[in-house]
Amino acid sequence: MKKGLHPENYRQVAFKDMSNEEVFITRSTINTKETIEIEGVTYPLVKLEISSSSHPFYTGKAKLVDTAGRVDKFMSRYGNRYKK
Known part of the structure; x- marks a missing residue:
């Protein structure tokens, strides 16, 4: 491995998920x-x-x-063009 490639200043940091307020700590x-x-x-x-x-x-x-509404809309416009 190359020397000096990775940072040396890792520290403990708290990450907070704003959608459910959960906090976890990692480096x-x-x-x-x-x-x-x-x-x-x-x-x-x-x-x-x-x-x-x-x-x-x-x-x-x-x-x-x-997605059913979107698929139905697509099929009504383009889906049956090659129907014999």
Whole structure:
């Protein structure tokens, strides 16, 4: 491996999922302006729109999208052109 390729300044950072307010702490080099206090310790804070704790793929709660209307509309316009 090349020397000096990876950053040396990893630190504990809190990531907060804004959709369900879940917070998890991991090591990162990301720069942040906000902080959060968890159990008396202050961590840099990164706000996320979605994470594995709220993503439908990981939670198993997939949101249904109304595609039937779109498919029917497409088929009525273009679907039966080569019908004999």
